[in-house]
Structures are given as structure tokens and as C-alpha cells.
């Protein structure tokens with residue numbers, strides 16, 4: 653990919669997602685905390701992706717590390733994990749200024765299928781006009797800043813996705829920016 657997504661992020665079917673590998677967690681500066689709920693086990697575990705990268709596990713999936721870290725005890729392991737907030741967040745400035753990147757705002761109201769595709773610049777300008785944000789705004793905070801009504805269901809229940817197309821593909825070479833229409837129409841399940 654000539655202009656790959658920011659480190660720690662991957663484009664899956666054209667939609668940016670946090671990468672699942674240990675190296676992706678390290679790039680996002682994101683820790684994983686495990687706490688064991690098994691009876692009599694008070695184990696608490698902090699998985700530091702930087703340590704794992706130094707040990708050569710950059711490409712291993714975090715889910716695999718979590719599996720290997722299970723408690724070895726009779727009666728089984730009750731470890732449950734949660735991802736902390738990443739210290740290095742994906743911000744609008746990491747996405748702007750690219751012909752092959754757009755934002756899809758979709759309505760998440762009761763079965764509503766409305767969505768619209770915007771350039772990152774349009775979104776930044778819209779936020780700045782309302783004093784609600786700027787290019788430093790994290791992408792995962794965007795939905796809370798979008799207060800306008802959905803034109804279909806009249807509710808305000810937005811979700812924002814970054815569409816990041818791979819410019820090395822024939823799809824991009826033949827369709828260019830028209831390709832966004834197809835990618836955006838495939839809604840997440």
C-alpha cells in the first residue's frame with residue numbers, strides 16, 4: 653500500500669480498524685488488563701505490548717498472548733481481559749489531506765440505514781465552525797460531537813468510520829474516488 657494507514661491501524665475491506673497484533677497495540681500505546689474471576693485466584697495481569705515487541709512478538713496476535721497467559725490451575729482459569737484506552741489515539745489529522753481517505757457517518761438508530769461519506773476536511777471545517785473540535789479531535793470522539801438529526805429517522809445516533817482505500821489495487825486504479833460509494837455501502841454487521 654503506497655500510503656498505508658497509521659501504525660497500529662489496518663484497513664479491512666476499506667474500513668480502518670485497530671490492528672490485532674502485539675505490534676499494533678504497541679503502536680497505539682494500548683495496554684491490556686486481565687483479571688481472574690476464578691474462585692480463590694486474585695491474579696491481575698497487565699500486558700505491556702512494548703515488552704512483548706522487545707522480546708520479538710510483534711506479529712503475534714494479542715488474543716494469542718491472552719490465551720497463553722491463562723492461569724495454570726485446577727478448576728480452570730477465569731481471566732477476563734479489557735483493552736485500556738490507547739495513549740496514542742487516531743485523530744482526524746492522521747487521516748486528512750488524502751484522496752483515498754474519507755469519513756463515513758452512519759446512523760445507528762433502530763434499524764436505520766442512512767449514511768453519508770464526507771472528506772476529512774469537510775468534517776474538520778464543520779467541527780471548527782461550531783467550536784466543537786478541530787483536526788486534533790480523536791476519531792472515536794467524533795460521534796459524540798455530531799448532534800445533527802438523521803434526515804431519515806430524525807434521531808441523533810451517529811457512528812463514524814474512516815474509509816481508507818488501498819491505492820495499489822485495481823479497484824482504486826480503475827475507479828478512483830468513485831470506489832468510495834461501493835465501500836461505504838457495505839455496512840458493518
Ligand SMILES: [Zn+2]
Pocket residue numbers: 688689690693694695723729730731
Ligand atoms: Zn486465575
Ligand SMILES: [Zn+2]
Pocket residue numbers: 759760761764765766802803804805806807
Ligand atoms: Zn437514521
